[in-house]
Amino acid sequence: xxxxxxxxxxxxxxxxxxxxxxxxxxxxxxxxxxxxxxxxxxxxxxxxxxxxxxxxxxxxxxxxxxxxxxxxxxxxxxxxxxxxxxxxxxxxxxxxxxxxxxxxxxxxxxxxxxxxxxxxxxxxxxxxxxxxxxxxxxxxxxxxxxxxxxxxxxxxxxxxxxxxxxxxxxxxxxxxxxxx
Numbered sequence: 001x002x003x004x005x006x007x008x009x010x011x012x013x014x015x016x017x018x019x020x021x022x023x024x025x026x027x028x029x030x031x032x033x034x035x036x037x038x039x040x041x042x043x044x045x046x047x048x049x050x051x052x053x054x055x056x057x058x059x060x061x062x063x064x065x066x067x068x069x070x071x072x073x074x075x076x077x078x079x080x081x082x083x084x085x086x087x088x089x090x091x092x093x094x095x096x097x098x099x100x101x102x103x104x105x106x107x108x109x110x111x112x113x114x115x116x117x118x119x120x121x122x123x124x125x126x127x128x129x130x131x132x133x134x135x136x137x138x139x140x141x142x143x144x145x146x147x148x149x150x151x152x153x154x155x156x157x158x159x160x161x162x163x164x165x166x167x168x169x170x171x172x173x174x175x176x177x178x179x180x
Contacts (some may be wrong), residue, residue, distance in 0.1 A: 005030045008099035014055055031104040038087040040103050042077040070098035078147045
C-alpha cells in the first residue's frame with residue numbers, strides 16, 4: 001500500500017480557461033478512519049465538465065470548491081480500512097471522494113458494490129466529448145492509454161503531473177491521467 005495521499009487542491013479561481021497554476025498537488029499522509037468512517041483507496045475518477053463550474057465562487061446547484069480544498073470529483077475505489085459497521089475492507093464503493101488517492105468517508109452519499117475488483121461496480125464513465133473537454137481545459141498533463149468500458153471511457157487514478165511542455169490535447173483521443 002502507498003503511504004502518501006496525493007491530492008489535487010484548488011489554488012485559485014480560474015478566469016477563462018483552467019490553467020495548471022489554478023491547482024496545487026500536495027502529498028499528505030494517508031488518512032485514518034475515525035469511528036463511523038472508512039478509508040477508500042480511489043481506483044477511478046469521473047472527470048466531469050461540471051467540475052469547471054464548481055471552481056467558481058458563488059451560488060450554484062452545489063457549493064463551490066473553496067480555495068485550498070481537494071477538487072471535488074466522483075470516484076470508485078475499495079475500502080482499505082473501516083471503523084464503520086456497514087463497510088468492510090475490500091468493499092468496492094462509489095461516492096464523491098475528490099481528486100486524491102485516498103479519502104475518508106462516513107458513507108453518506110456512497111454506494112457499496114461488494115468486495116472484489118472495481119469492475120464489479122459500474123465505474124463513473126466519461127464519453128469522448130467529456131474527456132476531450134477535460135484535456136483541452138488542462139492541456140499540460142502526462143497521458144497514457146485507458147481501457148474502454150461499454151460506451152464510456154474509464155479514467156484511472158491517480159493524478160496527472162504537469163509537464164514542462166504542453167501535451168497536444170487534440171491528438172489525445174484515448175488518453176487518461178496516469179498511475180503514479
